[in-house]
Amino acid sequence: GQPEPSLTPYWAAGGCGAVIVCPGGGYQAKAPHEGKPVAERFNEMGVHAFVLSYRVWPYTHPVPLRDAQRAIRLVRANAGAWGLDPRKIAILGFSAGGHLCALSGVTYDGGLPGAADPVERASCRPDAILPCYAVMSAIERPHRESFRKLIGTEFPSAAACRALSPDLLVTGDTPPAFLWHTAEDNAVPVENSIAFASAMSIHKRPFALHIFPSGRHGVGLAEDIELAPEWSALAGKWLHSLGF
Numbered sequence: 001g002q003p004e005p006s007l008t009p010y011w012a013a014g015g016c017g018a019v020i021v022c023p024g025g026g027y028q029a030k031a032p033h034e035g036k037p038v039a040e041r042f043n044e045m046g047v048h049a050f051v052l053s054y055r056v057w058p059y060t061h062p063v064p065l066r067d068a069q070r071a072i073r074l075v076r077a078n079a080g081a082w083g084l085d086p087r088k089i090a091i092l093g094f095s096a097g098g099h100l101c102a103l104s105g106v107t108y109d110g111g112l113p114g115a116a117d118p119v120e121r122a123s124c125r126p127d128a129i130l131p132c133y134a135v136m137s138a139i140e141r142p143h144r145e146s147f148r149k150l151i152g153t154e155f156p157s158a159a160a161c162r163a164l165s166p167d168l169l170v171t172g173d174t175p176p177a178f179l180w181h182t183a184e185d186n187a188v189p190v191e192n193s194i195a196f197a198s199a200m201s202i203h204k205r206p207f208a209l210h211i212f213p214s215g216r217h218g219v220g221l222a223e224d225i226e227l228a229p230e231w232s233a234l235a236g237k238w239l240h241s242l243g244f
Contacts, residue, residue, distance in 0.1 A: 002059075005067040007074065008051045009082075010039035015046040017088035017244025019130070020071050024095030024218065027064065027149035028057040033220040034094040038232075041221060045236035047244055048084060050075060054100065060152035061164065068104045069124035073111070077122040088244045090128035092235075095188060095218060096146045098134025102166035102196060105129035105175050128242055130178045130235055133185055133217060136167045136192035143188050167192070170199035177207040178238045180231045182215035182222075208238055 007020070019042055023034035030053060039049035054067035072089060079086035093101030108125040115121050135143045138161035151160055162168055177200055181193040190211055200207040215225040222228035 006053045010049040012043040016085040018048040019090040022093030022097030024097040026146045027096045057149040072124045073122040077119045091126045092130035094132045098131035102131045106169035136196045137165045167195040180210040185217045187217035
């Protein structure tokens with residue numbers, strides 16, 4: 001019943017880069033603890049943030065992807081007015097939101113020059129992606145419920161599965177990636193992040209991969225998990241190294 005997507009801004013003191021945050025929820029909901037608290041944490045590190053409320057079930061692919069692409073275009077198109085660098089726009093997501101984040105990093109265009117809407121003239125290619133314990137494959141050890149909701153069918157075709165598996169879509173132009181996962185994740189196995197990192201390595205694209213030994217799925221900032229809370233500081237340093 002959500003009529004349209006929305007972006008909620010969280011402004012940092014100083015800084016020129018921004019990250020768009022996509023909460024997880026299996027493409028049927030959006031987890032609050034993976035939205036505002038994460039945006040505020042990046043604000044503390046001098047990075048502007050926007051929480052994206054993208055459309056989920058009963059909306060199906062490509063609606064969530066179009067929402068993410070529109071969010072990237074919107075932030076880039078307004079970068080001058082908002083004091084942002086249009087070349088420093090990242091997207092981050094958790095679980096199914098991490099899938100959306102990764103899909104945005106492998107499915108994009110440079111903008112539509114003749115579009116009547118000036119926002120659509122902006123590129124929807126993110127400058128960096130940060131998939132967090134993300135769903136990456138619709139083929140190998142997939143999180144089936146997420147893909148049922150995203151595709152809208154119990155038995156998707158092989159072509160549909162491949163087109164929605166970011167680990168199979170990495171190219172030599174894929175943006176730099178920061179990935180993290182926990183080895184104990186039983187909902188979305190850590191092999192998802194490893195597969196994407198492997199694809200980035202094969203295509204000689206820059207990436208960072210952090211696997212923490214303990215922690216259930218869906219931990220967000222992971223403040224109650226041993227070692228895993230370090231991920232946000234590591235992500236902030238990584239973004240800073242890219243000029244955010």
